[in-house]
Amino acid sequence: MWLLAAVSILLQLLVAASVQADDAYYRVVVAEPYMEIHTGAGRGYPVFHVVERGNEVEVIKRRTDWFLVRTSRGKEGWVNRQEMELTLTPGGEKTMFADAAIGDFSRRRWEGGVLAGDFDGADIITVYGAYAMTQNFSAELSVSQVFGDFSDAIIGRISLVAQPFPEWRLSPFFSLGGGLIYTDPNVTLVDESDRTDQIASAGVGVRMYLARRFILRAEYKNNVIFQDKNDNQEIDEWKAGFAFFF
Amino acid sequence: MESRLRIFLLKTISALILTGLVSGCSLIPVNDEPYDDSEPVIQPALERRTITEADIDSEDFEATAFVGVMSIEDFGSNVVYGARLAYHITEDFFTEASIGRTEADETSFETLSGGAQILSDSQRELTYYNISLGYNLLPGEAFIGKGHAYNSALYVIAGVGNTEFADDSHFTVNVGAGYRFLLTDWIALHVDFRDHIFKSDLLGNDKTTHNLEATGGISFFF
Numbered sequence: 200m201w202l203l204a205a206v207s208i209l210l211q212l213l214v215a216a217s218v219q220a221d222d223a224y225y226r227v228v229v230a231e232p233y234m235e236i237h238t239g240a241g242r243g244y245p246v247f248h249v250v251e252r253g254n255e256v257e258v259i260k261r262r263t264d265w266f267l268v269r270t271s272r273g274k275e276g277w278v279n280r281q282e283m284e285l286t287l288t289p290g291g292e293k294t295m296f297a298d299a300a301i302g303d304f305s306r307r308r309w310e311g312g313v314l315a316g317d318f319d320g321a322d323i324i325t326v327y328g329a330y331a332m333t334q335n336f337s338a339e340l341s342v343s344q345v346f347g348d349f350s351d352a353i354i355g356r357i358s359l360v361a362q363p364f365p366e367w368r369l370s371p372f373f374s375l376g377g378g379l380i381y382t383d384p385n386v387t388l389v390d391e392s393d394r395t396d397q398i399a400s401a402g403v404g405v406r407m408y409l410a411r412r413f414i415l416r417a418e419y420k421n422n423v424i425f426q427d428k429n430d431n432q433e434i435d436e437w438k439a440g441f442a443f444f445f
Numbered sequence: 446m447e448s449r450l451r452i453f454l455l456k457t458i459s460a461l462i463l464t465g466l467v468s469g470c471s472l473i474p475v476n477d478e479p480y481d482d483s484e485p486v487i488q489p490a491l492e493r494r495t496i497t498e499a500d501i502d503s504e505d506f507e508a509t510a511f512v513g514v515m516s517i518e519d520f521g522s523n524v525v526y527g528a529r530l531a532y533h534i535t536e537d538f539f540t541e542a543s544i545g546r547t548e549a550d551e552t553s554f555e556t557l558s559g560g561a562q563i564l565s566d567s568q569r570e571l572t573y574y575n576i577s578l579g580y581n582l583l584p585g586e587a588f589i590g591k592g593h594a595y596n597s598a599l600y601v602i603a604g605v606g607n608t609e610f611a612d613d614s615h616f617t618v619n620v621g622a623g624y625r626f627l628l629t630d631w632i633a634l635h636v637d638f639r640d641h642i643f644k645s646d647l648l649g650n651d652k653t654t655h656n657l658e659a660t661g662g663i664s665f666f667f
Contacts, residue, residue: 238594243585267630344614412534
């Protein structure tokens with residue numbers, strides 16, 4: 200008898216635990232007349248099921264602007280963010296599936312991206328990461344690879360970037376930086392050895408907020424390479440590319 | 446002086462304790478109802494955990510491992526393998542970083558001449574990396590039999606990168622198209638065709654080379 204009671208208690212506990220595990224998903228209540236559920240995470244995928252007002256659905260995951268939901272009948276499908284924003288929490292409050300917006304762009308902390316362009320006639324690819332200390336100033340670390348006819352080069356630079364109008368969608372910036380350039384001459388053409396020089400750069404550019412966490416960026420930099428030879432080399436650099444912020 | 450202060454403090458403390466005890470004692474008989482400080486009779490069955498919108502698992506990244514065939518212009522075709530990491534920005538656009546490695550065969554000239562070698566063994570290794578922007582041109586569903594539907598997409602992709610070949614770095618533009626077939630919500634199969642375009646002066650004069658690549662891969666969203 201005692202054993203039976205113990206087993207039934209244990210079973211109840213197990214059931215409760217599994218219910219709790221199911222409860223780990225975020226739940227929303229449909230507040231509009233109905234919510235459309237698509238077969239895929241895209242606007243073109245057909246609607247195969249609708250959930251009526253007052254019913255709860257579990258939100259399993261999110262991909263871009265689409266949410267995978269599970270209805271109480273166990274149907275799984277994708278719901279657009281606009282429809283999700285019209286739902287309520289089980290407590291009756293409005294849900295907020297806020298996306299990264301332009302406000303987050305001006306308040307961003309981390310930024311990373313890739314740029315490609317021209318470095319005094321040679322091709323250049325740059326990968327960079329930046330940390331914003333304030334809305335107006337950020338520190339930027341970049342690594343560039345230059346593909347020249349006579350030599351290739353790798354440039355590592357650290358810069359201070361000032362952004363006077365962080366709240367603008369099309370926001371200009373100014374940068375000042377320095378670093379090292381490692382030049383590797385094309386051995387088949389030029390009889391010269393590898394060398395590492397210091398490089399200083401001053402630049403101006405523009406960032407454009409595109410959507411979500413995505414920005415376009417274009418910039419011009421004027422570089423001075425301090426060489427052992429008496430005359431320093433001055434190089435114009437034009438680049439454009441895209442970046443993300445977090 | 447000091448002892449007086451101590452006595453005063455002791456007096457006030459003992460007075461406070463006494464009044465506290467008296468008032469405490471007087472409270473107990475006043476309380477008519479049997480006081481029970483155990484938990485309430487009705488207990489909520491589940492402690493509702495506070496899950497916010499921010500806790501929803503966001504799966505915008507996709508990691509791919511691929512293997513296939515890559516043809517290096519003038520140097521034959523060989524097995525290529527590598528990895529890709531994509532970030533899905535919207536349902537239409539994604540960015541992708543990719544690395545790959547293959548090896549060059551002999552040119553026709555090397556084969557015919559018998560012993561002449563243009564490149565050493567280490568120079569025959571080709572490694573590329575690139576960053577591209579992709580667009581899901583034709584999203585859709587694929588049907589297998591009567592009861593199975595899978596989401597899929599035909600995408601186009603283009604980007605820039607670097608190709609290390611024959612001890613030289615080459616600025617490389619890549620363009621291509623691919624097909625993504627989602628087995629589940631988070632596992633997908635890929636077929637990809639890319640053209641890696643770069644300038645090479647390996648065989649004398651500068652020329653633009655087209656290096657075609659066909660690969661198959663498996664990817665995981667996370």
